[in-house]
Structure formats: C-alpha cells, structure tokens
Amino acid sequence: MTPDIVSPSATVVDLTSHPKWEKETLTISPPADRAIKSPEAVDETGQEGAKVKLSQRKKWTLLAVFSLAMFVDVWSYSSFFIFTAPISQDLDVAFEQQSWVITSYAVTFSAFLLFWGRVSDLYSAKPVFCYGFIALGVMNLVISFLPDKYSFFILRAISGIAGACLIPASFRLIVAVFEPHELGIAFTLFGLSGALANVSGTMIAGFLSFIPNGGQMSAWRWFFRLVAMLIIPTAIGSIFFIPKPSGATADVDDKWKRLDLVGAFSTLGAIVLLILGLTLGAAFGWKTAKFLVPFLVSFGLFAFFFIWEARLPDEYALLPAKTWRIPNFAALIIFALYIYGWWATNFLPFVEIFVNVHGEKPIIAAVRLLPQGFAALAVTMLLTFVPSLVSRPRWTVASGMLLSIVALVLFSQSHTQVGTDYWRYLFPAYIIGSGGMMAVFTGTNVGIMTSVPPEMGGVAGATLQTALQAGSAVALSIQSGLLTVNPGSISNFENVQTSFYFELGWGILWLIGFLLLYRPEKTATADGEAEEGLKRVPLAH
DSSP: OOOOSSSTSSSOOOOOOOOOGGGOSSSOOOOOGGGOOGGGGTTTTTTOOOOOOOHHHHHHHHHHHHHHHHHHHHHHHHHHHHHHHHHHHHTTGGGGGGGGGHHHHHHHHHHHHHHEEEEEEEEOHHHHHHHHHHHHHHHHHHHHHHHHHHHHHHHHHHHHHHHHHHHHHHHHHHHSSOGGGGGHHHHHHHHHHHHHHHHHHHHHHHHHTTTTOGGGGGGGHHHHHHHHHHHHHHHHHHHHHHHOOTTTTTTTTOOOOOOOOHOOOOOOHHHHHHHHHHHHHHHTTTTHHHHHHEEEHHHHHHHHHHHHHSSSSSSTSSGGGGGGSSSTTTHHHHTTTTTHHHHHHHHHHHHHHIIIIOOHHHHHHHHHHHHHHHHHHHHHHHHHHHHGSSSSHHEEEEHHHHHHHHHHHHHHOSSSTTTTTIIIIIIHHHHHHHHHHHHHHHHHHHHHTTTSSSGGHHHHHHHHHHHHHHHHHHHHHHHHHHHHTTGGGSSSSSHHHHHHHHHHHHHHHHHHHHHHOOOOOOOOOOOOHHHHHHHHSSOOO
C-alpha cells in the first residue's frame, strides 16, 4: 500500500468475511438454508470447520505461499518510493507525471479488489490466486525490459489488476483450509508478512541501488527481475499444491450477471480519469481542458456507478446499496480516503530530497525513513495483543489523527532535513506521526468490521481497501501539482511545505468531519467486540 510505512498495496481487511458464512466445499454446495452440515464439519465451539482437510505441514506451507503474495504486493508499491526518481530519469518521465510510477499500479489494484473478490465467490479462489500470481510474475519480468514510459505505465497498470487477485483469494483460501481455532494465528502471521515487507521494501530498493550499471542493468530493472524470480516458480507450483474449493454459488446459471462487469469497469474508469485529470492539471494548468474533461467525466462515472448499484438486486451488485445504510459505514469509508495518502505524501518528497537534493545514497534515505516503519509495526503489535485499545474506534482515530497532525507541523518546519534538523524535527515526527496514523488505520478497520454483519464482511473490507488505495493515488496526484507552485520543484522546500500545509488543513477538516458524523453505538463495549474485529482484520499492511 508504503514502504517502511504501511503500504497501500497490501490489503489487510478480511475480504472473505467470517467463516460462518463461507459455503464453499470441494463440491457444489446447496443453498445456505438447505445445507446439511456433517458433524465433523463443526468444531467444538459450534463453528464450521475447515472446508478442505489438510495436514498441518501442508496448511502452514500454504500460508507461506499466501504470505509471499502479500509480501510482493507490498513490495510492488513501497519500493517505488526509492525507484521513482531513477525510473523517471531512465524513461524520460516529466516531474509532474512521476506519481504515475506509483499510482499506475495502485489505481488498478484498488479498482479490481471488489471484482476479484466476487469472482472468487462465484467460481473458485484457487484459479484466481494461481493465475493472478503467474500473471504478476510475468508482468514484472516483461516490465524489467521496457524502453519507454508509456509501455511501463500500461503494464504496471495490468500488473495491478493481477496483484488485486491475490489478496481476496488468499483470504478465502485461508478460511477454507484452516480450522476456526487456527484462523487467529493464521491471519496474524499473514498480516505480519505485510508489515515485514513494509520494513524491508525500501531497504531492498536501497541495496539494489548500489548496482552501478545503467540501461538494461539498472537497479530498478533488477528489482522487477528479483520479484519475478520469487513469484514465477512459486506460482506455478501453487497450481498443483493448492486444493480447489468451489465457489460459494458455483451452481447458479447467472454468474455473468453476478460478476457485475458494468460496475467493475465504471469504477475503474472513474478512478483512472480522476487521477489522470489531477496529473494533467498539475502539468498543464487547472483551467485547461486537459484537466477539466477527465476530472468532470470521472465524477459522472462515479455517479453512474452508485446509481447502477442502487438499481441492482443485492445479490447482483458489486457494492449493494444496503451497505451504505449500516451505521457509521459511510463516515468511515469517506474518512479512509485520507489514511494512506498521509504516508505517501511524506515518503515520496523526503526520499527525493535526501537523494536528489542532498546527494545521499538511496540506502541512506531508506534508513532515514525506517523509524516510520518500526513505529507502525510497534503499534500494529500493540493493538493486536491489546485489542481493548481499539475498543472505541472514535477515540482511537481521533487520538491518532492529532498525532499525525502534529507530525505534519514538524515536517513543515524542517528546512535542511539533515544533520541536527533531522533529529529535531523529522525523527520525532516519523515516530509519532506514523504510529498515530497506524492507530487511525486500525481504528477505522475495526470500526468498519465490527459494524457490519458477518455476511457483509467481504464487501465491507474490499470497499475499505478500495477507498484507502484510491485516496493515496489522489493524494499523490494533488501533491504533484503543489510541488510545482514555485520554481525549483522538489529542490525548493517551499513547494514541499505547501503540500504539507495542504495535507495539514485537509487532515484537520477530515478529523472535524469524522467527529461530527461518527456515532458510537450505545451497545458497543468492548474488549470482546474489538478482539473480534481484530480477528477479522489482520493489522498490517
């Protein structure tokens, strides 16, 4: 999803929902109301057992495969905070368009999460995972040889579609192979793989940057080849190793209608046009047709999507209309648009300042940013093992937002960014800001996942992840315009300050709106509810 931060590319919400409503088996299942459960399918707690019975060794080996998928999804986003500048230089990408090095993957990734979750439900999670994994590996290998920016952006977008297959399919397969009492540790380990990828992503990119050659031997090209070497053998093996549970509605005749292709592609078009408009506005001006046309059309597509979904029956809609009637759901989804953008809009400018302005090695820039990753990881662990701290999401979110706002103030006051200035302003801001935003992220996740009924956990989680990733892409696009307000682009810190001031004002506005719109339920208490929410939401990116 971020580097040593929390990556927008990794999905951390349970796109498969609670095991109680999973109906997939090795054969086609009857409708839920007529399903007959055998005694061995129910554990001692009364919950359904794993749908596919495997040995312990095979279960945990499969978890390692799913965790690798999470790992490379995070790397596919986070490492490019280091590689954006060299890729832009090699492929002749204009400064105003550099955010597309990152967002070309994130936009399609976020737009297809709901779609691939639906495909996994209707057919089977195994082919979605296996062939998506293979496609991602092949795309990474091909991208490593591309000579121009246009083919790079197009294939990065396609790889985002492939990457979006992995997370919802992984969640569904984990629920299928693990017993209910094993799911807690399985999801915790799965989520922590994302956290480890956060910490290692920029470091790996930094170490690869020591490769001295250019052209086809550039460091960023070797990164794509490294990822391909990790993925392709594992993905091919997964075809033979992963069992194949059938889709939950594999016996229905109207699968194509249930896929809701119109909804999937209208959201994709809306998000892409919105990001394109913001990018062109930064490059050519905010009063030009190049900005206004895609920007306005995107809002038309968003409106069409919501009208279309409202007219469809719930079982056919990608995002059922009843979802928005859940208390606090709309408020939390709107608020989620801010979260990933906080990390993205400080990582990218600081990396470029350290490397391009101060002439530091990429590995040094990665080390300077490492406190953000460790702070987020520490908060992740704390909230995982002490779930009572997120028992009231309103206060968790508000407290974390205040810390992140303080961090933005400190960011804006740093003028040299190195030496004493780094330790006085940036280091403490990285700690309190990233830790606070991790608390915000967790509180938002738990608030959503504990507010929806179990049977809606999948669509709620996918909607949340879409909002997180789309918000990050929009934030980077807006920042790319603000970094050109004054001459000098990134080398003129006044431009960076302007983007931080904008983020600061936006954060204050979002916090006020959240406090006004969020309505805690009177019955919510909470240690048990928070713990249940954390079980359904692995807390790592």
